[in-house]
Amino acid sequence: MKKILLRQRKKQWDEHDYKAPWKERIVPWMFLAPSLFVVSVMVLLPLLDAFRRSFFFAVSNQFVGLQNYISVLGNSAFKLAAANTAKFIAVCIPLLLVISLAVALMLTAFQEKRGIFKTSFLVPMAIPVASIVLLWRVIFHRNGLLNGIRALWDAAPVDWIGSAASFGVLVFAYLWKNFGYDMVLWLSGISAINPALYEAAQIDGAGSVKRFVKITLPNLMPTLFTVAVLSLLNSFKVFREAYLIAGSYPDDSIYMLQHLFNNWFSNLDVDKMCAGAVMMALLVFILIMLLQKIMNRGDSV
Amino acid sequence: MKKWFIGIILFLVSVFIWVPLWMLLSGTLMGAGELSWNLAPVLESGDGYATWPIIANYPTLQAYVELLLDTPQFFTVFWNSCKQVFPIILGHIVLGAPAAWAFARFEFRGKKVLYTLYIVLMLMPFQVTMVSSYLVLNKLGFIDNIWAIILPGAASTLPVFIMTSFFLTIPNAVTEAAAVDGASSFQTFLRLGLPLGAPGILSVAVLGFLEYWNAMEAPQAFLKDQTLWPLSLYMANITADNAGVSLIASLITLMPPLLIFLFGQKYLEQGIISSGMKD
Amino acid sequence: MENRFQASGLQIHNVNKWYPGDVHAVIDMNMEIEQGEFIVFVGPSGCGKTTLLRMIAGLEGISSGEVIMDGRIVNRVPPKKRDIAMVFQNYALYPNMKVKDNIAFPLKMRHTGKQETAVRVAEVAEKLELNTMLDRKPGALSGGQRQRVALARSMVREPKLFLMDEPLANLDAKLRVEMRREIITLQRELGVTTIYVTHDQIEAMTMGTRIAVMNGGVLQQFGTPQEIYQHPANLFVAGFIGSPNMNLWNTEFVSDDGRCFLTLGDARIPIGKSSFPVDQLQEPLKAGIRPEHIELVEPDTCGAIQMTISILENTGREIAIFLAASGKPDLAIVTDADFSGQPGQAVYVRLKQEKIHIFNAETGKALR
Numbered sequence: 004m005k006k007i008l009l010r011q012r013k014k015q016w017d018e019h020d021y022k023a024p025w026k027e028r029i030v031p032w033m034f035l036a037p038s039l040f041v042v043s044v045m046v047l048l049p050l051l052d053a054f055r056r057s058f059f060f061a062v063s064n065q066f067v068g069l070q071n072y073i074s075v076l077g078n079s080a081f082k083l084a085a086a087n088t089a090k091f092i093a094v095c096i097p098l099l100l101v102i103s104l105a106v107a108l109m110l111t112a113f114q115e116k117r118g119i120f121k122t123s124f125l126v127p128m129a130i131p132v133a134s135i136v137l138l139w140r141v142i143f144h145r146n147g148l149l150n151g152i153r154a155l156w157d158a159a160p161v162d163w164i165g166s167a168a169s170f171g172v173l174v175f176a177y178l179w180k181n182f183g184y185d186m187v188l189w190l191s192g193i194s195a196i197n198p199a200l201y202e203a204a205q206i207d208g209a210g211s212v213k214r215f216v217k218i219t220l221p222n223l224m225p226t227l228f229t230v231a232v233l234s235l236l237n238s239f240k241v242f243r244e245a246y247l248i249a250g251s252y253p254d255d256s257i258y259m260l261q262h263l264f265n266n267w268f269s270n271l272d273v274d275k276m277c278a279g280a281v282m283m284a285l286l287v288f289i290l291i292m293l294l295q296k297i298m299n300r301g302d303s304v
Numbered sequence: 305m306k307k308w309f310i311g312i313i314l315f316l317v318s319v320f321i322w323v324p325l326w327m328l329l330s331g332t333l334m335g336a337g338e339l340s341w342n343l344a345p346v347l348e349s350g351d352g353y354a355t356w357p358i359i360a361n362y363p364t365l366q367a368y369v370e371l372l373l374d375t376p377q378f379f380t381v382f383w384n385s386c387k388q389v390f391p392i393i394l395g396h397i398v399l400g401a402p403a404a405w406a407f408a409r410f411e412f413r414g415k416k417v418l419y420t421l422y423i424v425l426m427l428m429p430f431q432v433t434m435v436s437s438y439l440v441l442n443k444l445g446f447i448d449n450i451w452a453i454i455l456p457g458a459a460s461t462l463p464v465f466i467m468t469s470f471f472l473t474i475p476n477a478v479t480e481a482a483a484v485d486g487a488s489s490f491q492t493f494l495r496l497g498l499p500l501g502a503p504g505i506l507s508v509a510v511l512g513f514l515e516y517w518n519a520m521e522a523p524q525a526f527l528k529d530q531t532l533w534p535l536s537l538y539m540a541n542i543t544a545d546n547a548g549v550s551l552i553a554s555l556i557t558l559m560p561p562l563l564i565f566l567f568g569q570k571y572l573e574q575g576i577i578s579s580g581m582k583d
Numbered sequence: 584m585e586n587r588f589q590a591s592g593l594q595i596h597n598v599n600k601w602y603p604g605d606v607h608a609v610i611d612m613n614m615e616i617e618q619g620e621f622i623v624f625v626g627p628s629g630c631g632k633t634t635l636l637r638m639i640a641g642l643e644g645i646s647s648g649e650v651i652m653d654g655r656i657v658n659r660v661p662p663k664k665r666d667i668a669m670v671f672q673n674y675a676l677y678p679n680m681k682v683k684d685n686i687a688f689p690l691k692m693r694h695t696g697k698q699e700t701a702v703r704v705a706e707v708a709e710k711l712e713l714n715t716m717l718d719r720k721p722g723a724l725s726g727g728q729r730q731r732v733a734l735a736r737s738m739v740r741e742p743k744l745f746l747m748d749e750p751l752a753n754l755d756a757k758l759r760v761e762m763r764r765e766i767i768t769l770q771r772e773l774g775v776t777t778i779y780v781t782h783d784q785i786e787a788m789t790m791g792t793r794i795a796v797m798n799g800g801v802l803q804q805f806g807t808p809q810e811i812y813q814h815p816a817n818l819f820v821a822g823f824i825g826s827p828n829m830n831l832w833n834t835e836f837v838s839d840d841g842r843c844f845l846t847l848g849d850a851r852i853p854i855g856k857s858s859f860p861v862d863q864l865q866e867p868l869k870a871g872i873r874p875e876h877i878e879l880v881e882p883d884t885c886g887a888i889q890m891t892i893s894i895l896e897n898t899g900r901e902i903a904i905f906l907a908a909s910g911k912p913d914l915a916i917v918t919d920a921d922f923s924g925q926p927g928q929a930v931y932v933r934l935k936q937e938k939i940h941i942f943n944a945e946t947g948k949a950l951r
């Protein structure tokens with residue numbers, strides 16, 4: 004009886020709901036306001052505008068439906084750039100993940116001089132691409148240092164930058180700069196694993212390989228997804244290396260989406276850019292949502 | 305695996321990192337003559353291969369003198385970089401810290417949606433926003449103006465995300481105590497949020513500096529006027545014919561971020577870790 | 584309308600708290616608290632005591648009902664305008680401020696003059712023996728010192744109400760006893776109405792002028808320590824307060840030739856009939872008696888019951904003896920420290936019949 008009464012009261016209550024005075028409710032919005040204003044004006048509204056424009060011709064401002072999308076997708080430069088970007092991601096991300104994980108694990112196992120090693124691996128993050136790229140040019144030039152070393156074994160010189168090999172140079176330059184970032188993420192994931200798990204496994208007689216497979220790897224699954232997402236999104240910045248090493252019109256093998264966007268931009272090809280940006284945003288959005296879903300699943304296991 | 309073996313691998317990886325940096329440094333000490341002799345095959349596309357001695361054979365500071373005394377335009381470019389990077393970082397803090405405080409300490413309608421929106425925006429590559437930013441900057445008359453770099457940079461949502469995760473570590477009881485003790489929301493933010501969230505703010509500053517000192521995409525797109533170019537772009541366009549000067553320009557370009565890195569490595573790491581934290 | 588409320592003190596009228604997901608944390612709470620009282624909210628964890636305290640502080644919304652301070656409904660008054668001071672379980676000191684700035688903070692927020700602030704801080708620091716550590720940061724203090732800083736910060740102003748949320752829970756036993764006395768002394772001195780939350784019944788008994796025993800979000804009994812101890816309102820209060828716990832067993836009321844008995848397993852304890860509401864005695868009953876109301880007696884004493892010692896717990900001042908016997912519930916008693924029995928030994932006990940409590944086993948309500 005009492006319960007029913009209480010339930011009724013609660014229902015009445017839910018209808019009114021507890022409302023803090025408006026003075027209190029407005030407080031978080033006051034903190035948010037400056038950021039929200041700038042983000043809206045500089046990013047959000049322009050993005051919506053770009054979305055609208057992607058369905059119009061820039062010149063005549065005439066609605067053309069998916070025309071812009073079709074012309075982008077049919078563009079041979081777009082096909083090349085998209086394929087290259089996909090290839091770069093497919094090659095670079097797994098390499099980056101594996102190398103940074105390996106280094107993080109070794110660093111954990113090799114306790115001494117940890118600070119020095121960590122600093123060493125992070126230093127490239129602080130080096131502007133523009134500073135180091137001069138050196139990459141000297142090393143990978145047709146008459147550069149790498150070919151000089153290879154010549155000692157009588158290997159024929161390769162034009163690393165001007166040929167399809169430039170893809171490898173790009174991967175190298177990207178890994179050199181970015182594996183420290185991922186390593187820090189891995190290290191924090193490793194340090195979050197409860198040491199009692201290892202002790203328990205050791206008492207149960209599990210060898211080091213078994214401990215790695217049964218404890219370290221499964222416990223790093225959530226970290227894996229985080230590292231993967233961030234690496235993926237950071238990988239768009241490889242354009243800096245690509246541009247600095249080989250300029251606006253590099254070898255076909257490293258002609259990336261970013262080059263394409265830049266070239267469209269130079270020609271003020273607004274309809275194409277809008278359509279391209281919308282597609283790219285959509286892709287990134289889907290990737291984020293997908294990975295978040297997997298990430299959440301990884302947590303609940 | 306044996307420990308010494310791991311040590312050797314780690315050592316080799318570090319060498320791999322440090323060698324290019326060392327080469328850069330030693331290169332700056334080579335005289336113009338030595339450098340062009342060493343690099344002749346690269347610069348003149350002749351035969352043979354470039355060489356790079358471990359230590360300059362005839363070390364000289366000549367190139368430094370040349371850059372610092374005879375290239376005044378280099379200082380303009382350096383100053384351009386500063387004028388763009390520091391206001392961006394200031395913007396990150398001034399706009400981002402209160403927003404992060406709102407996300408971390410308050411419950412309000414629409415918070416989850418808004419926060420997700422911020423995360424999505426933070427993860428969008430530059431190319432997605434390039435055209436829309438251009439259009440709005442153009443409308444505001446900011447193209448070929450350093451505001452074209454500063455405003456979109458300051459609107460980044462990554463700092464909000466990082467600072468939110470730092471603010472979340474402040475125990476609730478501390479801000480509740482402040483509320484009971486008579487502090488307004490704003491006073492609580494100013495007197496407790498900012499000092500206690502200082503590591504987060506420093507992380508944002510370090511990450512922001514490294515990122516924007518290095519930024520190329522936005523200046524390239526929005527600054528047609530070369531006199532406004534920052535170091536990163538200027539470097540990309542100095543020709544290799546004066547290799548000595550470009551090497552030193554490279555070295556000077558990397559000094560500020562390197563110094564900030566060395567003093568702020570702790571914050572950089574914390575920033576990276578919190579950028580990887582889930583919401 | 585307004586004179587429905589007393590003009591001073593704190594009233595809690597039909598206060599409820601719901602959390603999302605149908606959690607009813609505080610149920611129909613009613614209390615009248617007088618100016619200057621030291622009220623203790625006590626109960627097991629999750630009983631709603633902290634939630635109620637936080638509602639009084641304004642840190643938690645009030646789902647329904649009213650909290651009235653000095654005759655004014657404060658449901659929607661933000662904490663900073665309620666003129667209260669609060670001590671948190673984890674002290675909640677401001678880690679970025681020196682001790683003196685921590686203590687001065689409530690004054691600064693209320694725009695007290697510099698000079699007055701300095702004087703007040705010095706006074707309260709003196710009282711709590713904090714003079715030597717005013718320039719340190721909380722991180723450099725021990726637990727007890729932090730606790731004192733938290734107290735000082737709450738006492739630097741004279742608020743209408745002190746709220747303390749398990750302030751001693753994180754201290755070691757010895758320090759806890761010291762701080763307990765210190766808090767009582769300070770409160771008497773200042774005369775500020777205080778609400779103190781704890782799960783520790785000894786703190787509740789020793790500190791409170793009145794105690795509110797709560798369980799499952801419901802107020803079980805609200806009274807002085809004596810009332811609570813001597814006349815527990817229900818089974819929960821009877822079992823929760825007192826150590827060792829009150830002996831409780833299922834019993835039946837037997838009337839035989841005009842004489843009345845309560846069963847204790849297969850034994851019968853004679854009791855006077857007069858004080859019982861006889862008409863309620865047909866329901867299932869539980870009887871209870873505190874350990875100190877069971878005496879060890881000679882075997883030939885009238886009404887003596889034979890039992891066997893199973894465990895002895897010597898606290899130095901007294902000995903708790905746990906007794907067992909076949910066909911009877913286990914009993915705990917306390918006796919002088921010079922008791923020299925051994926486990927396994929048989930002893931005779933007698934229950935002081937006038938001290939026996941009787942409860943309705945279903946509702947838990949005390950019948951006597």
